[in-house]
Amino acid sequence: MTGAILFHELTARQRIAAIADKGSFDELLPPPERITSPYLAQLGIPVSFDDGIVIGHARIGGKKVYLAAQVGPFVGGAVGEIHGAKLTGLFKAAARDKIPCVLIVESGGVRLHEGSSGEIAIAETMRAIFECRALKVPTIAVIATDIGAYGGIGILSTCCDFRVMTEHGRLGISGPIVIEKWMGKKAYDSANRALVWKTSGGKTKYLLGDADALVHDTADAVRDGISRFLGKSSAVSLTAVKARQKELEKRLKKFGAATDPDAVWNGMGVRNIEAASLASGPEFVALAKRGK
Amino acid sequence: MEKFTKAFPSKPLPSKTASPWALAGVVGSGNLEVLLERGGRPATAMECHVETSIPGYKAAWLAALADFAHHYPAGGTKVTINDQGAPPVLVTLRLRQAYDHLIKGDK
Numbered sequence: 001m002t003g004a005i006l007f008h009e010l011t012a013r014q015r016i017a018a019i020a021d022k023g024s025f026d027e028l029l030p031p032p033e034r035i036t037s038p039y040l041a042q043l044g045i046p047v048s049f050d051d052g053i054v055i056g057h058a059r060i061g062g063k064k065v066y067l068a069a070q071v072g073p074f075v076g077g078a079v080g081e082i083h084g085a086k087l088t089g090l091f092k093a094a095a096r097d098k099i100p101c102v103l104i105v106e107s108g109g110v111r112l113h114e115g116s117s118g119e120i121a122i123a124e125t126m127r128a129i130f131e132c133r134a135l136k137v138p139t140i141a142v143i144a145t146d147i148g149a150y151g152g153i154g155i156l157s158t159c160c161d162f163r164v165m166t167e168h169g170r171l172g173i174s175g176p177i178v179i180e181k182w183m184g185k186k187a188y189d190s191a192n193r194a195l196v197w198k199t200s201g202g203k204t205k206y207l208l209g210d211a212d213a214l215v216h217d218t219a220d221a222v223r224d225g226i227s228r229f230l231g232k233s234s235a236v237s238l239t240a241v242k243a244r245q246k247e248l249e250k251r252l253k254k255f256g257a258a259t260d261p262d263a264v265w266n267g268m269g270v271r272n273i274e275a276a277s278l279a280s281g282p283e284f285v286a287l288a289k290r291g292k
Numbered sequence: 293m294e295k296f297t298k299a300f301p302s303k304p305l306p307s308k309t310a311s312p313w314a315l316a317g318v319v320g321s322g323n324l325e326v327l328l329e330r331g332g333r334p335a336t337a338m339e340c341h342v343e344t345s346i347p348g349y350k351a352a353w354l355a356a357l358a359d360f361a362h363h364y365p366a367g368g369t370k371v372t373i374n375d376q377g378a379p380p381v382l383v384t385l386r387l388r389q390a391y392d393h394l395i396k397g398d399k
Contacts, residue, residue, distance in 0.1 A: 011318070017398075031327050032313045034372075044293045046345045046374045048319040049327055073320040 006217045008145045008168045012054050012069035015104050018219030019226065020058035020067060027056040029086060037080045039114040048074045051082040055090045057099070061227050066094045069104035072147040077107035079153065080114040084121020091128035091139070100138040100230050101129075103160070108175060109151020122152035129159045136233040138162070140226055143169035143202070144217065150175045158210065161234045164225035165202035165211040167280050172200040198261035203276070203284055207268040208251065216281035294347035298354065299337040300361035305330065305368045310397030316389035317378075324375035324383065328390040332370035337361075344375035356383045364391055 010018060016025050029035050031049035040047050052074040058067045068090050070077040079087070087103070094101035110118035132139045141157040141164070143149045148170030149157040157163055157171060165171065174182075176190035189195060198204055206214040213228060215221040234240070255264050262273050269289045270276045276287045313329040324344075332339040338361040342353055360366065364387075371387070378386070 013315070030313070031315050032329055044345070046293070046319050046343060046376045048325060048374055049315065049372075071318060073318045073323070 007219050007222050012071040016069050019223040025056055025058040035082055037082050053083045053086050055086045063230050064099050066090050066099055066101040070106040072106035078111035079118045080111040081117035088124045088128055094137055095131040098137050102140045104142045105149045105157055106145045106147045107153040109153050126159050133236050138233045140229050143171050162212040162229040164213045166217045167202045168217055169202040170200045171205050214285055295343045297341050299339045300358050302338040302361035302367040303365035304335045309394050314390045314393035317386040319374045319376050322377050324378040326386040326390045327372045328394050329370045332368050335368040338366040338369050340371045342373045346377045352380050356380045360387045
């Protein structure tokens with residue numbers, strides 16, 4: 001794959017074009033419809049024709065999917081009223097038509113300029129995601145850029161059946177700067193990229209089971225990663241939720257006092273930290289021998 | 293915010309384009325997005341709508357847009373721009389990218 005443009009370097013529309021079957025993507029509410037944020041306009045902030053999210057339907061390996069990609073460079077991919085409504089509508093359509101829904105995430109969470117509507121939109125989208133899961137309609141989040149999935153979108157991503165990540169992707173609730181602000185630079189230095197990625201990056205999230213696949217940073221690898229889950233779904237049951245809670249309690253007990261992320265890698269079965277740091281995607285997975 | 297609209301004389305667009313619209317760029321700091329669409333009136337002018345977060349540079353905008361309309365057959369198109377402080381050279385680049393996508397496809 002040398003010479004190819006990496007997945008995280010593509011624009012949202014290019015990402016969609018690169019993972020969908022050629023020419024199969026049909027955009028809903030495309031830029032010429034000019035459905036833009038009324039709040040940003042009131043605040044004198046420039047709007048975007050798609051409000052920072054591209055939605056539509058396409059085929060992946062011949063299978064019909066609903067597909068969305070967030071536009072990170074526009075206010076950090078943050079969710080406002082319109083952006084959120086597009087997201088909610090897409091997952092609702094997925095539930096209605098029983099077609100899998102794939103979200104290519106790139107968002108820091110709710111857009112503060114329209115906070116309440118953003119929060120409500122994210123809550124409504126989560127509800128739509130759980131509707132999909134109850135109907136066994138697969139929902140997949142792809143987290144593959146350094147903006148990653150944070151705040152409400154971090155939570156929303158973990159509501160989906162599956163998460164496909166690359167080592168570039170990051171997943172969390174509070175972002176590194178927020179953590180530093182509350183806990184102090186000594187506890188968490190947000191400028192320390194190695195620390196940030198070792199705590200919230202794709203590799204660590206894969207080890208902890210928060211990501212279901214860790215793939216190379218190319219469109220082909222991301223598409224293959226998505227394809228693995230298009231025919232699957234994971235039901236939300238009381239037993240499953242209770243088991244997950246147990247797992248998280250165990251994780252907290254095991255790593256709650258750890259000050260070095262390497263201890264977490266070690267505890268999750270990584271023996272050669274240095275080699276694993278340099279490995280990517282499936283090579284990392286092979287080295288990691290996903291611990292219990 | 294500053295907002296203005298102006299049409300610039302331009303040779304008519306080729307009768308066939310790969311798609312009815314094209315988008316280039318993104319609304320981010322020092323960047324802009326250009327939406328170029330077929331169906332502007334008349335066929336001998338490029339109709340421009342600009343919204344920018346940086347007021348006071350209308351003369352530079354008009355010069356960049358007039359220059360593009362002069363060098364490219366873009367008559368009968370509608371250009372809509374959301375800008376967040378892009379330098380003039382980037383305005384020209386985005387216009388060219390959008391034009392290229394409109395003619396040849398591949399958004």
